[in-house]
Amino acid sequence: MTARFRARYGASPLHLLAHLAALALAAFALIQIAERPAAVRIALWLGASVVLHDLVLLPFYSVLDRAGRRAAGRGVNYVRVPALVAALLGLVYFPVISGQGAPVFRNVSGVRYEGYLARWLLVSAALFAISGALYLLRGRSST
Amino acid sequence: MTPPGPFRPGFWRSPLRGPWLTAALGTVLLALVTVVALTGFLSHAAYQPDLRGNAIVDPAADLPLVFDWPTGPSWLYALTQGLHVNVGLVAIPFLLAKLWSVIPRLFAWPPVSSPAQAIERLAITLLVSSAVFEFVTGVMNIQYWYAFGFNFVVAHYYGAIVFVASLAVHVAIKMPVAVRAYRERGVLRPLRAGLAGTRPEPSDPHGGLAPVAPAEPTLSRRGLFATVGAGSAALLVANVGETIGGPLRRLSPLAPRRQVIGSGPNDFQVNKTAAAARVTREMTGPGYELVLRGGPRELRLSREALLALPQHAARLPIACVEGWTTSQDWAGVRLADLARRAGVPRPASAFVRSLQPAGVLSKASLNGDQVSDPDAMLALRVNGADLSPDHGYPARIIVPALPGVHNTKWVASIDFARA
Numbered sequence: 001m002t003a004r005f006r007a008r009y010g011a012s013p014l015h016l017l018a019h020l021a022a023l024a025l026a027a028f029a030l031i032q033i034a035e036r037p038a039a040v041r042i043a044l045w046l047g048a049s050v051v052l053h054d055l056v057l058l059p060f061y062s063v064l065d066r067a068g069r070r071a072a073g074r075g076v077n078y079v080r081v082p083a084l085v086a087a088l089l090g091l092v093y094f095p096v097i098s099g100q101g102a103p104v105f106r107n108v109s110g111v112r113y114e115g116y117l118a119r120w121l122l123v124s125a126a127l128f129a130i131s132g133a134l135y136l137l138r139g140r141s142s143t
Numbered sequence: 144m145t146p147p148g149p150f151r152p153g154f155w156r157s158p159l160r161g162p163w164l165t166a167a168l169g170t171v172l173l174a175l176v177t178v179v180a181l182t183g184f185l186s187h188a189a190y191q192p193d194l195r196g197n198a199i200v201d202p203a204a205d206l207p208l209v210f211d212w213p214t215g216p217s218w219l220y221a222l223t224q225g226l227h228v229n230v231g232l233v234a235i236p237f238l239l240a241k242l243w244s245v246i247p248r249l250f251a252w253p254p255v256s257s258p259a260q261a262i263e264r265l266a267i268t269l270l271v272s273s274a275v276f277e278f279v280t281g282v283m284n285i286q287y288w289y290a291f292g293f294n295f296v297v298a299h300y301y302g303a304i305v306f307v308a309s310l311a312v313h314v315a316i317k318m319p320v321a322v323r324a325y326r327e328r329g330v331l332r333p334l335r336a337g338l339a340g341t342r343p344e345p346s347d348p349h350g351g352l353a354p355v356a357p358a359e360p361t362l363s364r365r366g367l368f369a370t371v372g373a374g375s376a377a378l379l380v381a382n383v384g385e386t387i388g389g390p391l392r393r394l395s396p397l398a399p400r401r402q403v404i405g406s407g408p409n410d411f412q413v414n415k416t417a418a419a420a421r422v423t424r425e426m427t428g429p430g431y432e433l434v435l436r437g438g439p440r441e442l443r444l445s446r447e448a449l450l451a452l453p454q455h456a457a458r459l460p461i462a463c464v465e466g467w468t469t470s471q472d473w474a475g476v477r478l479a480d481l482a483r484r485a486g487v488p489r490p491a492s493a494f495v496r497s498l499q500p501a502g503v504l505s506k507a508s509l510n511g512d513q514v515s516d517p518d519a520m521l522a523l524r525v526n527g528a529d530l531s532p533d534h535g536y537p538a539r540i541i542v543p544a545l546p547g548v549h550n551t552k553w554v555a556s557i558d559f560a561r562a
Contacts, residue, residue, distance in 0.1 A: 081373065
């Protein structure tokens with residue numbers, strides 16, 4: 001009985017039961033969203049999340065990394081690591097760095113948010129400078 | 144026939160990809176998102192959506208996971224919500240690395256070979272989309288970029304349910320694969336190899352994670368973990384000052400709430416200004432009276448009458464859902480004293496209404512323990528001075544461990560409900 005199920009389904013009955021339980025709970029949540037006026041927009045953002053990550057962000061940084069490897073040779077990690085950290089900070093803190101939330105923030109908090117772009121650039125400069133210093137100290141001997 | 148490009152098995156060449164790397168990244172990520180998810184659902188409970196006026200997610204369409212949120216320790220919500228936001232930031236590089244490690248699977252060919260695989264791919268799609276969705280909306284929300292055009296709380300909450308459901312089944316299904324990888328390669332052994340000793344994991348045509356044609360390594364596995372960890376550390380340091388508060392606030396260069404406003408008694412972070420809440424001087428002027436209901440008859444107290452009552456003082460934090468905290472010395476009338484005066488000595492709950500004419504946070508209910516806590520008060524003064532208009536003059540609620548926005552400002556009335 002189980003063997004026949006396995007042959008037809010491709011996994012054990014437990015696999016199916018676990019998925020049905022999880023999908024039913026997920027469906028409950030998605031249906032609550034579907035009944036809201038902004039349902040289409042939420043669905044769009046959910047769909048865009050996976051597409052933008054898998055088909056835009058990941059290929060983009062992979063191509064960039066490949067180009068960096070070609071250009072920098074064996075010293076690549078001295079560029080790669082600070083560039084990655086700076087890019088992560090830039091991506092995650094994009095709203096404050098670019099001032100996207102500034103009008104709302106000023107309205108609710110009564111103060112301005114300022115200088116984020118400058119501080120991000122300074123932090124990035126420090127990251128590259130530290131990496132450059134490390135390269136001078138120990139990287140050159142091994143390349 | 145396999146289509147060209149990323150669908151070809153030889154396309155993905157990183158020598159680091161393989162079941163062990165995915166298991167190791169997945170284990171760290173699982174620990175982090177468990178903290179984030181738990182503290183997230185705790186925050187939902189801390190808002191006490193079961194009490195009058197508190198629910199943002201419709202209670203009829205909610206999971207029955209609500210309990211009475213405690214009042215101690217006073218920094219409880221600062222801790223849980225600080226963890227939610229900051230551990231969430233720490234998890235981002237691990238999420239990206241984990242997704243990078245499994246990207247060849249997206250292009251597996253044939254895309255579906257059995258019903259089991261079809262249903263698994265559906266669950267994975269939900270997992271990845273809800274994970275990215277949760278992080279993107281959370282990160283935007285703490286920076287006040289409300290570009291999504293939907294209610295953040297509702298979408299982030301239901302998104303979390305989709306995420307937890309699809310994550311739970313994913314962990315259950317993949318646990319044996321991870322255990323096998325740890326057994327074959329050792330839990331930490333692959334981290335000991337330097338660049339010279341870094342070898343690809345044996346390629347497995349069914350798993351599809353390890354490359355069939357690996358390139359020369361340019362980074363060790365240890366180096367990969369160090370790099371991802373450095374990204375996490377940077378994201379944490381950039382923000383965590385606003386959670387700790389005090390002088391450390393300035394040390395986080397990119398924290399949205401890093402401003403030190405001044406040195407006066409009312410110079411600390413404001414969640415919502417009086418102007419933004421449309422609270423005017425006429426509303427808070429000499430004609431102001433606090434209304435207490437629930438007893439035999441309505442009681443009205445001017446600010447002078449409130450100041451004439453026994454005053455209590457305590458140092459308590461305001462901890463915002465966005466992950467920032469500020470602790471101040473508050474003074475005012477104990478809520479328990481007000482309840483007694485109103486004729487409801489041990490209320491089951493209290494419904495607080497603000498002078499703020501509209502908005503989700505123009506009202507909030509407190510549970511019975513929150514009203515009777517000895518440090519819970521209707522604050523009239525802060526740091527030795529009268530409250531400023533932006534901090535809730537003439538009177539505001541301050542309750543230990545309460546989510547920041549439920550400390551209602553510009554209090555107009557309190558309805559005590561009998562037990």
